[in-house]
Amino acid sequence: MRYFEDIEVGTVEEFGDYHVTEEEILEFAEQYDPQPFHTDEDAANESAFGELVASGWHTAAISMRMLVDNHLLEQAGMGGRGADELRWQQPVTPGDTLSLRTEVLDKHRSESDPRRGYVDNAVEVLNQDGDVVLSYTVTGMIERRNPDE
Template identity: 70%
Template structure:
């Protein structure tokens, strides 16, 4: 288990691999984001995308799953304060393979709870061509191993 003290600013890691299918794109969209360019291949051809693409929310959900299967299970996590600067950079298409890359950009001890540290990470979801399809800054909370001691 990795605690707040074990995490370094600048630490960069890549996680997971998810192979998307047309059926998954359509199924998610029909339930949560039923816009024609996510649900109907013919209608999608007439859209700005020119083809069927995944909902950005589907891409975010896949990214979260990759994180939940990887770094989140390795940390003494306490949840998150949210995300900043969520951006959909490129559409995700059927057959794309996604993974997630993170870089720790800031960390600090909570002023209100000395047992908790804040760890902010630039997070990018990348496709099989190493192109960024989604980005955000994750605002994580991680348990401190030595609450009450000041960080170095």
């Protein structure tokens, strides 16, 4: 288990290998983002994208899954405080394989609760070609091993 004290600013990690299917794109879009370029292949072909694309929110949800599976379960996490600078850089299409790159940007102790600290991370979601498809920064709350120090 990694605690606040174990996290070093500047640490970069790369992980994940998530294959995106057409079925999953359609299923997510039908429920959460039913715009035609996410739900209808013919309409998507006539859109600015020229093909069926995943909802950006779907891509963000995939990134969260990869974070949990490959990173967050190893930390003494206490939840998140928020995300900033969310940018969909390129569309995600059926058949893409996504991975993540994170970098610890900053960390500081909570002024109101000595049991936790805050860690700011840059997150990039990359496709199989190494292109960034989504980027954002996120602040997580991490338990301190020694809150009295």
